Amino acid sequence: MTGATEEASKTAQSMIEALKSTPVILAILIFNIAWMAMVAWTTHENGERWERTVDLAFKYCPPMRSEGPKP
Secondary structure (H helix, E strand, O other): OHHHHHHHHHHHHHHHHHHHHOHHHHHHHHHHHHHHHHHHHHHHHHHHHHHHHHHHHHHHOOOOOOOOOOO
């Protein structure tokens, strides 16, 4: 377990060092993470809104009852 932790630490440190030399890449990375978080949150909120809309539609708009064919 220690070997894997050390390797992950070395990899993270080398990535941070590489990003220090290119701040534009770091800014793009931060923007992309923020963008993905916003899209996930918006999708979640939209799903809850849609669920409430469907629940209200079923509550206040009951299905029509058929009386059968008319002669």
